[in-house]
Amino acid sequence: MRFMVMVRSTPDIEAGVLPTTEELTAMGEFNERLAKAGLLLEGEGLHPSSKGARIRFDGENRRVIDGPFAETKELIAGYWIVKMQSKEEAIEWFRQAPCFNNGGTLEIRQIFEAEDFGENITPELREQEARLRIGGLGT
């Protein structure tokens, strides 16, 4: 299952304070461990909310609100997308994530998957036939 692990923002991040070299190194090492375990799908950092915008939907009306936004602790400063076997595994991994600014919160959320392997199992021969008829070995 895939998880999105979100880094909640801090006043420093919102103020545009960039991570230190040590912090970047620690983050790089952590990401490399995740990658070498074959678990990391994506990971990105986000600019402060002052560079962002919100669109409010109210019936037919659309209202655009430019950042920054006040509720710092509710904002997202970055995220990982990881593939884990369970929520427990995700928790175990991210307990070891480097900590920024002596604090902060990570939020782990499971991603909905379109595929549902359980009900989609096909007998091998039929599968081979399907593959052949459409002419793709790698299909």
Added chain:
Amino acid sequence: MGDFERRLDTIWRIESPRLIAALARVTRDLALAEDIAQDAFVAALDRWRDGGVPENPGAWLMTIAKRRAIDRFRREDTLRAKTGELQRSTAHSISIESEIEMLDQDVGDDMLRLMFIACHPLLSREARVALTLRLVAGLTTAEIARAFLTSEPTIAQRIVRAKRMLAEARIPFELPSQAERMGRLSTVMEVIYLVFNEGYSATTGADVVRPALCEDALRLGRALTHLAPESGEVHALVALMELQSSRSAARAQTDGTPVLLADQDRSRWNRSSIRRGLSELERAHERGSLGPYGLQAAIAAVHARAATFEQTDWHGIAALYDALAEMMPTPVVRLNRAVAVGMAFGPEAALPLIDELEDEGALREYHLLPAVRADALERMMRYSEAALAFERAATLAKNERDRMFLHRRAAFCRNR
């Protein structure tokens, strides 16, 4: 299982491959490495039950493992000294101990070395698969047994025997030389793709264990792209697996009946798998000309890019099959190529390729050869020949559903 045990299980899954890989580096003995890792874990379990799990359990385990390794080493030395067998010089002993001291230093290639050893050409395919899943992917013997529909003792024995074989052959634990590296990487890739296909073509009803093998294979493949990033084929293998699994949700009805690619609901294809697959394929391209996995991934990518079946670039696929058949002229690849050529240039172009395979007597027992031939003949409106070929395919078909399907198509041709 309580929360504490569950947590330890998870920690074992995460930490054991790295621990075993590092221990194998210093002990040069897989069985011993696994033993010490398990020892360390049992010790941790005792201590953590009361004292709580430390913030960095991996480093903790590594420290205990280091101590255990040195203890064992000294005990053996004392034993040998007593029986007069000790031939090790003091200097040698010190060098081994200092190597053990370096256990917790990640020398970077530990995991790759472990993969190479688990997939050593000396071992049978089954043994390589079992050892890789156990040591590199961190699966339990029970999980492997369930995935391969066999008993736990069978898998356990397979693993024990494999480890013994490696120990007796005294295979070197150093990374293979640059000249050997590509060959050894391909044995690792073969194991990963075997695991993937085992999950992908699972034959048992609603069992969710086997498809989990696809996930394990993808995890191993992604890991390998970071351990051996220079190899284009490794990226291609991951691309191929991503693109194939992107269709998982669309390739069968809820009762398990397969849905042909032409009839699949493409909105159910997993776009993120496709995106990941395409970018891995791009990385493979950047690293040079495509190999067998690369070409198969490129074929899968053509399908993935087609918005509808009708928009499929069959000329592109046929060209990729030309290259693949040149590199890997197996009968199955050549038959696939014939199908692609038929889609791109018409049945007249495909028929000689199919006849060639028939003349060689290849795939004699394979119902799809006459089935593909029948399909071409039908499209050329040579109905009586097509009916005969469909009948022959039906007699070769391995299951009732295929047989009925082929009989129906034969009857349809006879009535034209």
